[in-house]
Amino acid sequence: xxxxxLWVVVSSFKVPSELYRVPATFLPExxxxxxxxxxxxxxxxxxxxxxxxxxxxxxxxVTLAINSMAAFALSKYRFPGRxxxxxxxxxxLMVPLQVIMIPIYLVVARLGMIDTLWGIVIPxxxxxxxxxxxRQYMLTIPDELLDAARIDGAGEWRIYRQIMLxxxxxxxxxxxxxxxxxxxxxxxxxxxxxxSDRNFTLQLGLARFQGQLVTDWNYVLAMTVLSIxxxxxxxxxxxxxxxxxxATTGLKG
Amino acid sequence: MASGSKLRARLAPYLFVAPNVLFFxxxxxxxxxxxxxxxxxxxxxxxxxxxxxxGNFEALAHDDLFWRAVRNTVTFVVGDVALVVALAVAIGxxxxxxxxxxxxxxxxxxxxxxxxxxxxxxxxxxxxxxxFGALNNAxxxxxxxxxxWLLDASWAMTWVILVHTWATVGFFALIVLAGLQSIPPVLxxxxxxxxxxxLRRARHITLPLLAPSVLTVLILSLIHxxxxxxxxxxxxxxxxxxxxxxxxxxxxxxxxELDQFGLAAAGSLVLFVIILALTALQFVMGRLVEAV
Numbered sequence: 001x002x003x004x005x006l007w008v009v010v011s012s013f014k015v016p017s018e019l020y021r022v023p024a025t026f027l028p029e030x031x032x033x034x035x036x037x038x039x040x041x042x043x044x045x046x047x048x049x050x051x052x053x054x055x056x057x058x059x060x061x062v063t064l065a066i067n068s069m070a071a072f073a074l075s076k077y078r079f080p081g082r083x084x085x086x087x088x089x090x091x092x093l094m095v096p097l098q099v100i101m102i103p104i105y106l107v108v109a110r111l112g113m114i115d116t117l118w119g120i121v122i123p124x125x126x127x128x129x130x131x132x133x134x135r136q137y138m139l140t141i142p143d144e145l146l147d148a149a150r151i152d153g154a155g156e157w158r159i160y161r162q163i164m165l166x167x168x169x170x171x172x173x174x175x176x177x178x179x180x181x182x183x184x185x186x187x188x189x190x191x192x193x194x195x196s197d198r199n200f201t202l203q204l205g206l207a208r209f210q211g212q213l214v215t216d217w218n219y220v221l222a223m224t225v226l227s228i229x230x231x232x233x234x235x236x237x238x239x240x241x242x243x244x245x246x247a248t249t250g251l252k253g
Numbered sequence: 254m255a256s257g258s259k260l261r262a263r264l265a266p267y268l269f270v271a272p273n274v275l276f277f278x279x280x281x282x283x284x285x286x287x288x289x290x291x292x293x294x295x296x297x298x299x300x301x302x303x304x305x306x307x308g309n310f311e312a313l314a315h316d317d318l319f320w321r322a323v324r325n326t327v328t329f330v331v332g333d334v335a336l337v338v339a340l341a342v343a344i345g346x347x348x349x350x351x352x353x354x355x356x357x358x359x360x361x362x363x364x365x366x367x368x369x370x371x372x373x374x375x376x377x378x379x380x381x382x383x384x385f386g387a388l389n390n391a392x393x394x395x396x397x398x399x400x401x402w403l404l405d406a407s408w409a410m411t412w413v414i415l416v417h418t419w420a421t422v423g424f425f426a427l428i429v430l431a432g433l434q435s436i437p438p439v440l441x442x443x444x445x446x447x448x449x450x451x452l453r454r455a456r457h458i459t460l461p462l463l464a465p466s467v468l469t470v471l472i473l474s475l476i477h478x479x480x481x482x483x484x485x486x487x488x489x490x491x492x493x494x495x496x497x498x499x500x501x502x503x504x505x506x507x508x509x510e511l512d513q514f515g516l517a518a519a520g521s522l523v524l525f526v527i528i529l530a531l532t533a534l535q536f537v538m539g540r541l542v543e544a545v
Contacts, residue, residue, distance in 0.1 A: 001361040001362055001364060001365060001419070001423070002361055002364060004373075004376040004377060004380055004419075005364070005365075005368070005376060007376070007379070007380060007387055008375075008376045008379060011379065019385070020384075020385050021385075022384065022385065022390065022393070023390050023393060023394060024385065024387065024390045065272075066272040066273045066276065067273060069269040069270070069272060069273065070269060070270045070272070070273035070274070072269055073265070073266035073267075073269035073270045074266075074270065077265065077266035077269075079263070079266045079267065082266070085270055085274060088274070088277065088282075089273065089274075089277060092277050092281040092282075094528065094529060094532050095281050095285050095525070096476075096480055096528065098480045098482060098501045098504075098521075098524065099288075099521045099522075099524050099525040099528060100281070100284040100285055100288055100521065101504065101505070101508070101521070102288065102291065102504065102508045102514050102517045102518050102521055103283075103284035103285070103287035103288040103291055103518065104280060104281075104284040105508070105509075106284075106287065106291075106514070107279065107280065107283060107284050107287065108280075122276075122280075123276075123279075123280040124280070125276060126272075126273045126276030126277050126280070128277075131273060150262075155261070156261060156262055156265035156269075157265075160269070181367060184369070185367075185368070185369030185370070185371075185372075186369075187369065187370055187371050187483045187487070188482055188483055192505075192509065203369050203371045206371050206372070206375060207371045207374075207375075207487045210371075210374075210375050210378065210487065217379065217382075217385070220375060220379075221375075221379065224372055224375050224376070227369070227372060228368060228369075228372055231367050231368065231369075232364075232367075234367070235360075235363075235364060235367050239360060239363070
């Protein structure tokens, strides 16, 4: 299962003449970094990288903020319309981007967010998965804690900030990892929203280099390796949380 | 003072859900309704927008490329789902055994799930590359003729299915694994005491108790497969010709390449109905499985 990625990594260290040799060598005869340094010099890779980092972090921050607020309301208050709102949010799971990409594009265009990084960040920021995951976790936190704080005179916002959020940290961490993964890897939505080169994310950049008539495989492979480094690190250190997140929600995104 | 804070406590939940509700309304509910509306008009850069009723659906019905996309998608879905469900169950059972290196295997199957569709497509394109690809290199080494994997219509479809299975099966195997681990070991012990053979234990304990997980895997993989776009779009671009053009790419092409938003919206609705039907099926079957 690791094979294809290992092959890409190994290939990315070969000089072009060796990369295109038939029959191919297995390991590089001589390990070089020139594919990486040349690619970084010739393409606005750093720009794409910065765009991807911005989009990923901003979207994750917005997602955590608004999903945790909604989950708090849905798990710790009884109020008219609560069940309706919960069902409304869950029902958005049934409307994937693929079936509303045309009208959502027109809505986002009306809001003036086409070809902007915020246009990638904002529309998918509220996730039903996040609301569901956080709500299930918050339900396990005893109401007595909140009542005690109320008796001590804490306001609702303070209860959310100083009691709820710290106690929900494990679930927030799981959602953060998921969100980082979704946004970093996202392709279809940025493809629809972004048109100018300076707003490209890594995924858009990679797909375009590869799609050119004559593909410079040495550059494409090197940049592919750089793009999977962060995800691989997340995987290496946080795999446990990802697996438990999937096991508890049964949701991928 | 006291009534003020009470009012605030009563208002608080609405304020807390407000941002999320606003987002969902603006970016899901409104577009969904707008999509219906849009499907009743022709929009084209060359002519004024015009109400056509069900004209777009009629146009779809007469568009060979749309049917091609439907056929391609169904072929993809059948192959992909059959492979994914079978392999997910097999891998889930393998990972449930207490074998040496189980952690490594779990990581190995799960890692591709984290990769972006673009990266997966690029990695496999490099392997399947006509001239320099590892696979054709291996074939030459074995003294066989190289095959233009992605330039041959049926091979391209086969590889699209295989690659998508490779990339997603680890996720579904985890669902099966979670299902297996929720079966209380006591059941197996009791059955062994009563002299049940391994086959009977599988038939009467594992099978019924694992059924809900397998059903989840089946329906989720069906939905995922119908939504296929990015892996294929980057790997083959829908080609060779239109051999791997899927429904989502048809919609994307109609909308963003040909500027026919109405037609694209109508195509989206067809896909929407399929996905909605599958979701409903999941709900109904879930009830049935629970009732058994």
